[in-house]
Amino acid sequence: MGSHRFFIIFSLSLCFFLSELPGSFSSSQQQVQNSSSSGFHVHQEIPEAVRLQIQENYVVVDNGFLQLTISNPEGFIIGIQYNGLSNLLEVLNDEAERGYWDLVWSDESTTRKKGNFDRMDGTSFKVILQNEEQIELSFTRTWNSSLHGKIVPLNIDKRYVILSGSSGFYTYAIYEHLKEWPAFDLDNTRIAFKLRKDKFHYMAIADDRQRYMPLPNDRLEGRGQVLAYPEAVLLVNPIEPEFKGEVDDKYEYSCESRNNGVHGWISNDSAVGFWLITPSYEFRSGGPLKQFLTSHVGPTTLSVFHSTHYVGADMIAKFGANEPWKKVFGPVFVYLNSLSDHGDPLSLWQDAKKQMMLEVQCWPYDFPASQDFSPSDQRGHVCGRLLVIDRHLSDENIPADGAYVGLAPPGDVGSWQLESKGYQFWVIADEDGQFTISNVRPGGYNLYAWVPGFIGDYKYDTVINISAGCDITIGDLVYEPPRNGSTLWEIGIPDRSAAEFYIPDPNPNYVNKLYLNHTDRFRQYGLWERYTELYPDGDLVFTIGTSDYAKDWFFQQVTRKINNNTYQGTTWQIKFKLDGVDQCGTYKLRLALATANVADLQVRINDPNANSSLFSTGIFGKDNTIARHGIHGIYRLFNIDIPGAQIIQGNNTIFLTQASSTSPFQGIMYDYIRLEGLPSSNTIKKI
Incomplete structure (x- = not known):
């Protein structure tokens, strides 16, 4: 396992208290020393061993930083104990509505306009890996023909990983549709966390997109007035008068995939941050420009992997009968941080951004135990240069400075915008048009590109086959944008x-x-x-x-x-x-x-x-x-x-x-x- 997992620049308070959660470990105290320069807790000791406790209805994991309680065998996250708070999740919600994976699907029997909502309840629990440094848990649900029309025809494996010395936890899932299984449509899938509404009031998505947020009760009848559609509510009598006259709408906080690396919430009174970090968008649908929901009033934070938002029905993933398919969504990282003194709670956002960069540098992770997740030594690399030819602008070929160049499943020109079943890998070309696409999962891909300042899409017609450890150089590629005359x-x-x-x-x-x-x-x-x-x-x-x-x-x-x-x-x-x-x-x-x-x-x-x-x-x-x-x-x-x-x-x-x-x-x-x-x-x- 990579040594980076044991070095956390901004560690957190390790004081834990007895929790009301079922199966809670007893309170543990670890030696910490405050950093006067940063105001964050800085871990000075050898990380604690990760501990696991299995009960009839719950599984509890503790690594000294946090304690995670998961329902058994459903796989819902019902409790996150951290920094003296017995639960960061909303305890007033049902256990299945705190931290969970979900999806929306349909088949020939579906009559609901928006498909069938499925919280992906697990039916079987298994410990995949357990040692002092790492615990990986699996909550699975297996499909068979007796379930036709009742649940989505997928085998689902939800994984949770907790590492020693890590101030958070990872989660990923494997979806599988076997040959001879019935057809179905997948509208969207995500992981969601509902945080405590009495604690988390400040939301941050970007440096210039963060604010104190209204309360969820402000959207209820008598306090809020629904506008042109249910998501948009005018706050007419909010609990906090400062929000009166504002519109709350979750779509106002959507974000393009290329910029959607970290977002979350800060609890000011306890100086705690809850962050959802997505270190790679290779498993998201639609490429770098696809827009997804992030955090919004709830307080809710999401990592959306596939959705039809800003695209429509053309983005629905349609699986035919007898079409085999398997995909790994994630891992994503739930990162927790806190202040050791009375510093500015908003500095937690700056720390979360630094943690995101660490996660990006560590991608692809080396710790997932599933063979379906490809580590770096099983991936390949592609490099080349993209030039633009437009003789009405220049007699010379123009370097595709700032071009988006990506590998995506084979398809038509521009098809990456609607692609939802496979993986995509994108980079930005340098000022000379040079690009290197690293850590590509094995498989066959087309190379696509688009160049700011020029119309149209580029596609390299030859399928590029990636195998473990390959290093492919494709040389100079030339894109000729549509052009008739001056x-x-x-x-x-x-x-x-x-x-x-x-x-x-x-x-x-x-x-x-x-x-x-x-x-x-x-x-x-x-x-x-x-x-x-x-x-x-x-x-x-x-x-x-x-x-x-x-x-x-x-x-x-x-x-x-x-x-x-x-x-x-x-x-x-x-x-x-x-x-x-x-x-x-x-x-x-x-x-x-x-x-x-x-x-x-x-x-x-x-x-x-x-x-x-x-x-x-x-x-x-x-x-x-x-x-x-x-x-x-x-x-x-x-x-x-x-x-x-x-x-x-x-x-x-x-x-x-x-x-x-x-x-x-x-x-x-x-x-x-x-x-x-x-x-x-x-x-x-x-x-």
């Missing part, structure tokens, strides 16, 4: 986000104070309603060469509200002037979309009332990004031919109509728009 004009930045466009101030009656004067102002509730207020009589008109997309291009093209129950589609105009037109040629309009939700985008030129559109998507997209305060969902690129005969010399107008209009949440967000001339055109006009 840029006549462009709107926005090709970065798969609508963040650069105009984002209005929120309605003062529906604010989250965290996001006032914040870079993530798009996370405010109800911004879709602001479009109608800003454009009450007519839709957006953008003039090339005069308008500024940061001020004049609303970040989401949504419906206009007519009354409480009626909406209408909207038509935006892009006005531009061309001094010369080749009416025998074909121009190209590139529409890169950051998201779409039950939208119907139609494109016309110079005649908004033309019976037939130049281009129409039909109804598409179920990202639901607008309602969930996102700035992007699934990236889509449409390449539209515009016959030169439809363009006139002088002033022209492109009409973008979003025709679907049955709800306020239908619409699109643009990433980037570009009109290209003919291949021989040299006219470039950027705004």
Whole structure:
């Protein structure tokens, strides 16, 4: 086992008291010495041996830092004793609703709209590994044909690992669908912790996304008023008056996978931090940009591994009959820290970030006992360089500086956005386009990439087969983004986000104070309603060469509200002037979309009332990004031919109509728009 497990920079208080939890160990005291410089407990002794106590209904593990109580054989975490607190989890909840894995699934017999909720109760318990340095426990549930339609057709193995000298514990799970088992759909799966609402009031997700939070009772009838959907509640009579008039919505705290490494809560009165650290997102679905829930009012903290949020039904993992599948989710690390003096409790966040970096450096872990988890010596590495060729920008190949380069299961170009059954491994290329993807699990992969500043997706068609210990060099790869001719004009930045466009101030009656004067102002509730207020009589008109997309291009093209129950589609105009037109040629309009939700985008030129559109998507997209305060969902690129005969010399107008209009949440967000001339055109006009 790696020596890093025995060296914890910021150790914690080791004073434990008798607990009311079943099977609790007696209180133990370990010698500690306070660090005056950091205010954290610093462990000076040889770590205690990890101890295990097995009872009829509970399993209790203690490593001197914390005591973990798990139901037997269900595998629910019912108690975490730490730093003098008999339980960090909400003792008022049922034992199955404190710390647990869960999933949502469906099959041909499912009638519930959102599928079947399953807390994955174990039916068998086993000690996998026990010595003074480590204990690993397994809680399993085995499927058979008599359970068809009753529970998800998966064998499930939930694991918990406690190491000596570690101020926390690890958990991971193995899901397996065997050949000849029935088909089913997996909507989402995660691990959840419900903390004590009388203790944990301060939530931290990022350096600039942390705050004191309302109480869960503030969302109840009489104190909270449900808004457009159940997740969003206006706090009208909160227990703490400072929250009056704010909107609470768990989706305001979502986070992209690439930034979702640590989040959690601080208990100020006891100076204790509870953190969920995810050291790798290789086992999460959807790649680096996929957005997941994190922590929210409860106090609740989550590690979500697979979900349809910000993507929709296309992200559902669909398993056919006779389709074998196995996947390891995790391990993730529950990290606990505390202060040894009266220092600033918010410094616990800084410590949690440092611990996250230690966990990242140790990935892949060397301690999981399951053969299904691949340690570093069973993994491979791939390196190369990505270049971009765009002769309308440069005569030389352009290094793909900042490109996201990843390995994901074989599929079509861009398929990694919807991939949910396998593993993905992503890195960012350096300024020369060089990349090294390390610690890749064995298997066959395609290499995918996208480059900020350029439209489209790259795919290396040759399947890359990874085996234990392999070190593959694939040399220079060249991505040629879609390009027809020189840029006549462009709107926005090709970065798969609508963040650069105009984002209005929120309605003062529906604010989250965290996001006032914040870079993530798009996370405010109800911004879709602001479009109608800003454009009450007519839709957006953008003039090339005069308008500024940061001020004049609303970040989401949504419906206009007519009354409480009626909406209408909207038509935006892009006005531009061309001094010369080749009416025998074909121009190209590139529409890169950051998201779409039950939208119907139609494109016309110079005649908004033309019976037939130049281009129409039909109804598409179920990202639901607008309602969930996102700035992007699934990236889509449409390449539209515009016959030169439809363009006139002088002033022209492109009409973008979003025709679907049955709800306020239908619409699109643009990433980037570009009109290209003919291949021989040299006219470039950027705004």
